Amino acid sequence: MYEQLLQKKTKLAVIGLGYVGLPIALEFARHISVIGFDINAARVDLMRNNIDPSGELEAQDFEGRDIVFTDSLEVLREATFFIVAVPTPIDEHAQPDLRPLLGASTTMGKVLKKGDYVVFESTVYPGCTEEDCIPVMEKHSGLSFANGDFKVGYSPERINPGDKEHTLARIVKVVSGCDEEALDLIAKVYELVITAGVHRASSIKVAEAAKIIENTQRDVNIALMNELSMIFDRMSINTYEVLEAAGTKWNFLKFSPGLVGGHCIGVDPYYLTYKAKELGYDAKVILSGRTTNDNMGAYIARKTVQMMIKHGKDVAKSRVLVMGATFKENVEDIRNSKVADVIQELKNFSVNVDIIDPHASSDELHHEYGFRLTAPDDMRKDYDAVIVAVSHLPYATLNEDYFKSITSENPVLVDIKGLFRGKIEDMHYWSL
Known part of the structure; x- marks a missing residue:
């Protein structure tokens, strides 16, 4: 199959063309023939016109690529190597929502042929693929995996939205397969596009576990920083000054407090704790970290x-005024944005809230969270407090004069990430 892919006698397909799937599809399309499949016809039409719906x-990233975008199963059947990159969110009870993944698995079942390969990239708990x-x-x-009718692997995604340095090709890719033959082929296929190289995991479960602990580790460490910030606040100590001092030690780990949202760090740990619970173990440290971060x-x-x-x-x-509504800086993505929690709690206190963001979509925010953005021309000059919730690049150039120009007398400036620490003299300033 590897030689057939190289000679473009067969095709590779990517199922799910979001912030993970589309970059993968386009990168492979530099070297081999690719089918980009998504069930959302409107998104498919945008990509056919060289527009990334995720922004x-x-x-130019679409130019010169050997790729066909489609929502047709008939077109999808032309592929023999499939990569599944659909979302794996949680529901309102913080339980894994496998509907997109199982839906993609159903789609795969409808197009699979003997000898085909399927590699999953979606973040799951260990054992989910098998x-x-x-x-x-x-x-x-109607095929039998046990009889070897098709092969399966797992290669966790490591796409970081908004990060132009750690791009797909520059990040070591963990790969795994259901047997040695599958592992070898899957590794060779990914080596076509991953210049940083691949790491061959010993099993699919090991690769699944590796992915889920990457974000769980970050989540727990950020939770520690958030708890420290609450303690230090009671001591009238600035957390960022403490971290700078502690960071002079060679083995001090660099983490900082903040809102932990998005579709990875704020979600993935729940997949692990769910599976642990199923096996009779309560993941106390992980869940404690999740509680701390969810309450920030x-x-x-x-x-x-x-x-x-x-x-x-x-x-x-x-x-x-709340500045920033996306889940992190310099992206359009609003999924699981914890800024929404800040806004909702303010409204619980009957505070009037305006929200601005240079990247987010007002319609998407309204659909997801029930609030809209304030247009720049509608901003007021008498805000009693400003919360800089997301450190978008345009905000970094602002100064105290700007904040004073949009606030009333005796205003409060809340700077969640400490962007303006040491730069505010006349306003009442606070950061984590």
Whole structure:
């Protein structure tokens, strides 16, 4: 199959063309023939016109690529090597929502042929590929995995939205296969596009576990920083100054407090704790970290209200400007944005809230969270408090004069990431 891919006698298909799948499809399309498949016809039409619906890629990133975008199963059947890169979110009860993944597995079952390969990239708990996905593919294809009718592998995605340095090709890729033959072919296929090289995991479960602990480790460490920031706040100590001092030690790990949202760090740990619970183990440290991070939005809002009251503001008549609504800086993605928690808690205190963001879509925010962005021309000059919630690049150039120009007398500036630490003299300033 490898030689057939190189000679373009067969095709590679990517199922799910979001922030993970589309870059993968386009990178492979530099070297071999690719089918980009998505069930959303509107998104497919955008990509046919060299537009990335996620806003991460430019039109030139589509140029010169051997790729066909489609939502047709008939076209998808032309491929023999499939990569599944669909979302794996959690539901309202923080339980894994496997519907997109099982839906993609059903799609795979409808197009699978003997000898085909399927590699999953979606973040899952260890065992999900073999225990959940393979049976669905067998059911809908009539093929037998046990008899070797098709091969399966797992290669966790490591795409970091907004990061132009750690791009797909520059990050070591973990790969795994259901047997040695599968592992060898899957590794060779990924080596076509991964210049940083691949790491061959000993099993699919090991690769699944490796992915899920990458984000779980970050989540727990950020939770520690958030808890420290709450402790240091009671001591009137600036957390970032403490971290700078501690960071002079050679083996001190660099983490900082903040809102932990998005579709990875704020989600993946729940997949691991879910599986652990199923096996009879309560993941106390991981869940404790999740609780701390999930409560940070409300904590920041309450701190803002406390400062406003302290400095003579009538909360019910006050107006607060929240700057930034995406889950992280310099991206359009609003999924699981914890800024929404800040806004909701402020509204619980009857605070009037305006929100601005240079990247987010007002319609998407309204659909997801029930609030819209304030247009630049509609911004006020008398905000009682400003919360810089996301460190978007345009905000870094602002100064105290700007904030004073949009606030009332005696205003509060809440700077979640410490972007303006040491630069504010006349306003009441607070950061994590």
